[in-house]
Amino acid sequence: MMELDPLLLSRIQFAFVVSFHAIFPVFTIGLASYIALLEGLLYRTGNLAYEQLSRFWTKVFAVVFGMGVVSGIVMSFQFGTNWSVFSYASANFLGPILAYEVVTAFFLEAVFLGVLLFGRDKVPRGTHLFAACMVALGTLISSFWILSANSWMQTPAGVELRDGIFHVTSWTEAIFNPSFGPRFFHVALASFLTGGFVVAGVSAWYLLKGKAPEASRKALQMCLIMLAFAAPAQLLVGDVHGLNTFKHQPAKVAAMEGVWETTDGAPLLLFAIPSQSQERNFLEIGIPNMASLILTHELNGTLPGLKEWAPEDRPNMPIVFWSFRVMVGIGLLMIIIALWGAWLTWRDRLVESKRFLRLTSLMIPLPFAAVLAGWFVTEVGRQPWLVHGLHRTSEGLTPSLTGAMALFTLTGYITVYAVVFIAGITFLVRIIRQGPDQADLSEDLPGAHAKRPFSAADDKTMA
Amino acid sequence: MELIDLTLIWIFIIGFGVFMYVFMDGFDLGVGILFPFAGSDEHRDVMMNSVAPVWDGNETWLVLGGAGLLAAFPLIYAVFLPALYIGVFLMLAGLIFRGVAFEFRFKAAPEKRRPWDIAFFGGSLVAAFAQGAVVGAYIQGFEVEGFSYVGGAFDWLTPFTVMTGLGLVAGYTLLGATWLIMKTEGELQTLAYRIAGRMVVAVLFVFLLVSLWTAAAHPHILERWLEHAAVLWIFPTLSLVAGVWLWRGLGHRAEGTPFVATLALFLLAYLGLLISMWPYAVPPHHTFWDAASSPDSQLFTLIGLLFVIPIILAYTAWTYWVFRGKVRIGEGYH
Numbered sequence: 001m002m003e004l005d006p007l008l009l010s011r012i013q014f015a016f017v018v019s020f021h022a023i024f025p026v027f028t029i030g031l032a033s034y035i036a037l038l039e040g041l042l043y044r045t046g047n048l049a050y051e052q053l054s055r056f057w058t059k060v061f062a063v064v065f066g067m068g069v070v071s072g073i074v075m076s077f078q079f080g081t082n083w084s085v086f087s088y089a090s091a092n093f094l095g096p097i098l099a100y101e102v103v104t105a106f107f108l109e110a111v112f113l114g115v116l117l118f119g120r121d122k123v124p125r126g127t128h129l130f131a132a133c134m135v136a137l138g139t140l141i142s143s144f145w146i147l148s149a150n151s152w153m154q155t156p157a158g159v160e161l162r163d164g165i166f167h168v169t170s171w172t173e174a175i176f177n178p179s180f181g182p183r184f185f186h187v188a189l190a191s192f193l194t195g196g197f198v199v200a201g202v203s204a205w206y207l208l209k210g211k212a213p214e215a216s217r218k219a220l221q222m223c224l225i226m227l228a229f230a231a232p233a234q235l236l237v238g239d240v241h242g243l244n245t246f247k248h249q250p251a252k253v254a255a256m257e258g259v260w261e262t263t264d265g266a267p268l269l270l271f272a273i274p275s276q277s278q279e280r281n282f283l284e285i286g287i288p289n290m291a292s293l294i295l296t297h298e299l300n301g302t303l304p305g306l307k308e309w310a311p312e313d314r315p316n317m318p319i320v321f322w323s324f325r326v327m328v329g330i331g332l333l334m335i336i337i338a339l340w341g342a343w344l345t346w347r348d349r350l351v352e353s354k355r356f357l358r359l360t361s362l363m364i365p366l367p368f369a370a371v372l373a374g375w376f377v378t379e380v381g382r383q384p385w386l387v388h389g390l391h392r393t394s395e396g397l398t399p400s401l402t403g404a405m406a407l408f409t410l411t412g413y414i415t416v417y418a419v420v421f422i423a424g425i426t427f428l429v430r431i432i433r434q435g436p437d438q439a440d441l442s443e444d445l446p447g448a449h450a451k452r453p454f455s456a457a458d459d460k461t462m463a
Numbered sequence: 464m465e466l467i468d469l470t471l472i473w474i475f476i477i478g479f480g481v482f483m484y485v486f487m488d489g490f491d492l493g494v495g496i497l498f499p500f501a502g503s504d505e506h507r508d509v510m511m512n513s514v515a516p517v518w519d520g521n522e523t524w525l526v527l528g529g530a531g532l533l534a535a536f537p538l539i540y541a542v543f544l545p546a547l548y549i550g551v552f553l554m555l556a557g558l559i560f561r562g563v564a565f566e567f568r569f570k571a572a573p574e575k576r577r578p579w580d581i582a583f584f585g586g587s588l589v590a591a592f593a594q595g596a597v598v599g600a601y602i603q604g605f606e607v608e609g610f611s612y613v614g615g616a617f618d619w620l621t622p623f624t625v626m627t628g629l630g631l632v633a634g635y636t637l638l639g640a641t642w643l644i645m646k647t648e649g650e651l652q653t654l655a656y657r658i659a660g661r662m663v664v665a666v667l668f669v670f671l672l673v674s675l676w677t678a679a680a681h682p683h684i685l686e687r688w689l690e691h692a693a694v695l696w697i698f699p700t701l702s703l704v705a706g707v708w709l710w711r712g713l714g715h716r717a718e719g720t721p722f723v724a725t726l727a728l729f730l731l732a733y734l735g736l737l738i739s740m741w742p743y744a745v746p747p748h749h750t751f752w753d754a755a756s757s758p759d760s761q762l763f764t765l766i767g768l769l770f771v772i773p774i775i776l777a778y779t780a781w782t783y784w785v786f787r788g789k790v791r792i793g794e795g796y797h
Contacts, residue, residue, distance in 0.1 A: 063566050069519060070562040074555050076529040080544030081551055087533060088541040088610055092757045095534030096764040102527045103771040107779070110523045114516035114782050122785050167757055398545040399611045409552045416556050420563050427570045 004403025007394055010082040013410040015379075017074055019372055020417050024068030026371045029143060029188070030195020031061050032136035035116075037222075039132040043125055049215045054132075055120075056436035057199065060428060062117055067424050069110070071417070082406070086386050086396025090166050093159055093174055094149055101145035109138030140188070147187055151180040153387050154378065155248045161390060178248055182241035183378075189234045190374065193334060194367040196223045196230065200341070201364035202432055204357040211435045213351075220360075221345050228342035231335040238331065239294070245381075246295050249388060251313070252381030254306040255320035257291045258284075266291040266303040270325075274317045279307060315383045323376035330370035337363060469761040470752050473535040476768060480531055482733055484524035485594075486638070486726060491518045493639020495561050495587025496632065498580060500658065504573070505792045506651045507580065513646040513790045515565055520779055522558065534764045538610055538754035542745050545612040546605050547597060547619050554593035561586030588632065595631025598736070599624030602677055602684075604746035623676060630669035634729065637662035641709075641722040646790050659721055660713050667706050670732065674699075677739070684739050698735045702728060 035057055042050035076098070079087040087094070115123060115131035123131070158174030159166045168174055200223035206216040246253045254260075258269045260279050268290030272281040292301040306314050337360060344350045351357075382388055386396045491514040501507045514521075532540040544551055560582040568579035596619060603623060606614035640659035644652055678685040688695055705727040712720030740746060744754040755761065 063570075066563055066566045069522070070559040073522065073526055073558055073562075076526045077544060077551055077555060079533070080529070080540045081548050084541040084545045084611065087544075088537050091533050091537030091540065092760040095530065095532075095537060095540075095756060096760050098530035099527070099534040099764050100767055102523065102530045103768055103775060106523045106526055107520065107775045111517075111520040111775070111779050111782050113519055115785060118516040119782075119785055168759060168763070171763055398548075400545050400613055400615075401548065402616065405548055405616050408549065412552055412556060416559055420559060423567055424563065427567060430570070 004407055006401045006403045006406045007397050009403060009406035009410050010397060010401065011393065013082065013406065013413060014078055016410070017071065017078060017413055017417075019375070020421070021068065021071040021075055022371065022375060023368050024064050024071065025139065025142070026187075026191050026194050026368070027198060028061060028065050028068055028195075029139040029191035030193070031057060031064070031199070032132075032139045033192070034195055034199060035061060036129070036132040036136040039129045043129050049218055052212065052215050052436045053219055056431075058117065059431050063424055063428055063431070065109075065113065067420060070420070074413070081409075082398055082401060083386070083396045084398040086391060089164055089391060089396070090153075090387060092166055093152060093168050097145050097149045097152075097175070101142055101149075105138045105142035105145065107138075108134050109142065112138070143187060143191070144184065147184045148175050148177070148180050151183050152177045154183075154382055155179040156387050156390055166387075166390075179241075179244050182237065182244045185237045186234070186241045186374075189230055189237055190367070190371050192226065192230050193234060194371060196227045197334065197360075197363050197367045199223050200227065201361045205361035205432075206435055207351055208354065208357050208361065215436055217351060220341075220350065224338065224341035224345050224350075227334070227338035231331070231338040234331060235335065238328075243295065245378075249381065250304050251306060251309050252315060252320065252378070253295065254304055254308075255315045255317045255381055256324040256377060257295075257303060258317065258321045259291070259303050259305045260307050261305040262302060262308060263305060264292070264302050265289045265300040268294065269321075272321070274321050276317060313384060315381045320377055320381045323373040323380070327370050327373040327377060330366045330373070333366065334363070334370075469758055469765065470535075470755045472765060473755070473761055474751050476765075476772075477528070477531050477535060478733075478737065480524055480527050482730070484521070484528055485733070486729055487521035487524060488518070489591075489635045489729070490514070490638040490642040490722075491521055492561075492587045492591045493635040493637065494642060495583050495639070496591060496636045497639050497643070497655075497658065498584040498587070500654065502650065502654070504576070506654075508569075509647055509651060509790050509792055510643065511565065511568065511583070513643065516786045517782065518562075518565065520782065522562070525558075535756055535761055536744055536751065536754040537756050538749060539744050541610065542605055542607055542612045542749075543597070543601075546614060547600060549616055550593045550596055550600075550619055554590050557586040557589035557593065559586070561590065587635075591632045591635045592628040595628035595634075596620070596624040598631065599627030601746070602627070602681070602736075602740065607745060607748060623680065626669070626676070627673060630666070630673060633662055633665040633669055634732075637666050637725050638722075638729070641725045645718055645722050648789050648791070656713055656716065660710070663706060663709050663713070666728065667702070670702060687739065695738070698731055698738075702731045702735075705731060 035054055038050045038054040038057070041047070042054060079094075112131040112134040115128070116135050119131060120128055152174055155178040156166075156174075157177040158170040158172065159168050161167075200220055203216040203220040203223065206212055207220065242253070242256075245256075257266065258272045258274055258281055259266055260274075260281070265288070267284075267286030267288045269281070269284055269286040271283060271285040273283050274281045289299045292303055293299055295301065295303060306317060337356075340356060341350070341360065344353055344356055384393055385391065386393045494510050494514050498507060498510065501510055529540070532543075564579045564583035564586065568576055568583060571579055599621070600619040603619075603621065605612055606618065637659060640655045640662060643655035644659060647655065678688065705724050709721055709724035709728065712724055742750040742752070744751040
């Protein structure tokens with residue numbers, strides 16, 4: 001009989017609930033800014049195409065944000081329920097940071113969201129625009145704090161450990177810890193890429209279907225111009241982030257690059273099957289010296305191999321190695337699509353190129369996969385530590401937690417989230433199928449449900 | 464050494480935040496609990512729309528409660544959550560279902576709304592019960608060694624906590640009903656008056672029962688009550704006065720008074736609880752001062768919160784003002 005291990009189950013549970021949660025904000029951060037931009041353009045130009053777009057994307061936003069909120073509430077209790085020793089040890093730093101996130105970001109988002117969703121006809125236009133900006137600002141401030149907290153766990157600074165408890169010695173050093181800057185810009189760009197590719201993909205699909213052509217062309221062009229800058233910029237920021245990780249968490253980089261033995265002039269592996277038990281890779285395909293060149297800026301630079309660390313101090317190489325490749329692969333694909341789209345926009349051939357439109361609409365799920373893969377790289381790569389080098393994951397577990405309790409909640413969360421996710425996706429697909437045009441026409445449709453007060457993502461033409 | 468007692472200030476701030484949560488999410492959870500009693504789908508639309516623009520902000524106070532405890536009283540965070548592990552999960556699952564129901568219910572086809580009606584009701588009910596059970600568990604105390612909970616998974620679930628759970632369900636239902644009295648009219652308002660009337664009796668009865676039970680089970684609390692009876696008599700008396708005020712308000716068909724009177728009842732119960740438990744944060748052993756984070760962390764957080772919380776209160780009040788007035792059938796927020 002296999003013993004239920006509360007540590008393993010808690011890790012799976014945290015990975016599950018945080019991954020589930022992460023896909024919503026990464027989309028809404030970008031989308032909130034886009035809606036604010038649309039509201040701003042509407043305010044300045046009075047062009048109703050912007051209102052059409054804003055109304056439509058606000059509906060999508062409402063559903064996605066709703067799922068983000070409820071799964072986010074879960075996150076604020078996870079630390080305490082499953083990782084109480086870690087919570088207690090790191091509370092002096094993480095507590096204030098999370099409290100600041102709540103008061104400077106969550107309230108701003110949540111309260112102004114009500115006005116954004118339900119207040120269009122209740123407040124002056126300028127005020128509605130202001131509400132849209134506050135929601136967008138809230139999402140960005142939120143990412144500032146949460147990434148500071150996460151970065152501190154990766155590269156702790158500004159604290160000292162006394163009797164198992166972290167005490168803050170410098171707030172500036174702790175908040176702006178060494179990996180915070182690169183990570184913040186990396187994630188912020190990822191949010192804009194995600195929002196941009198979803199809006200672009202949906203707009204491209206509408207153009208293929210001939211739905212709301214004017215608004216869709218406008219939306220697609222706006223996105224492509226932004227993406228043509230953001231996608232290549234992500235490559236540069238990602239590189240800076242990688243160098244930062246190489247400096248502060250070399251074991252993680254060794255896992256990312258698939259390096260077991262310390263190597264001078266290490267190759268950039270395009271493919272390999274790392275074996276943890278044999279401490280080697282199979283079927284390696286690589287570009288000679290490239291990894292050393294990227295990380296040390298020298299062809300024969302030295303890359304420390306994972307064997308430099310004792311087995312119990314190593315992250316899981318296969319997960320980190322492959323997640324990294326998924327992320328980078330999708331990132332490169334994004335650059336190609338974005339540049340191609342910008343070129344088509346410039347030549348004014350965007351609408352004719354069916355192949356581009358089809359490909360762009362197929363891109364919709366990919367940024368989410370890239371974001372999750374990226375988080376897998378950085379979080380699995382931090383193991384076996386909760387606070388890198390200072391507090392082990394196994395130390396942080398709640399002592400009173402039994403395997404049965406952890407299994408109960410893990411199963412519970414999976415069930416609850418499956419229901420919510422399936423329903424949410426079904427409704428999103430329905431909203432997107434319906435599209436901006438029809439939604440506007442339906443305002444005046446007669447019928448039993450046409451005049452009822454509905455939610456923001458109201459669907460009046462549903463049979 | 465220190466001129467000001469930061470921990471004392473923090474007790475006030477967290478106390479305020481938790482009360483804001485109980486009161487604000489209380490009425491929208493209450494509306495959820497009342498969902499099956501509405502006579503028609505149209506009434507359910509109105510009920511949901513009366514809280515749709517504000518529920519998200521209301522629930523954020525819960526997140527502040529969590530993060531605030533971690534920041535100022537990490538011991539409470541690190542003992543309550545493990546001790547209430549199963550209950551916390553049930554509460555969160557409830558909040559998830561009722562939270563998504565706001566969006567999903569209106570988007571489902573009319574014949575497929577039923578599951579989301581049930582999700583909204585069931586989620587609200589379970590969350591309210593679990594929160595009430597937390598109150599009971601706090602009075603009951605926790606088995607702690609050093610700074611960790613060492614009790615079992617279901618220590619929190621006792622006849623006493625079941626009663627406090629049901630008590631809070633009744634309390635939230637009363638809040639929800641008096642909120643609906645304010646925000647609706649006609650048939651739905653009449654229903655709200657009728658339910659509120661019954662709930663006043665239920666809530667006062669639970670007050671009495673919890674007080675007697677607490678006195679019987681925890682001699683030191685009874686001792687404290689008797690010792691300070693000269694001052695503490697004010698709590699049952701004022702509660703009774705608030706109850707009568709509420710009752711008369713309902714009788715006169717007043718629209719605002721019942722809600723305000725309910726708020727007064729909640730406040731009295733809340734203060735009464737804190738005074739009875741004082742100064743224990745994690746009874747029976749740890750006080751708020753034992754549970755506190757480092758003074759430096761308390762101060763760092765305090766400085767920001769003192770600036771930001773008034774701003775939050777201001778814009779929250781503003782949105783309530785934007786969405787003031789009655790919610791009517793066939794009149795949406797478009």
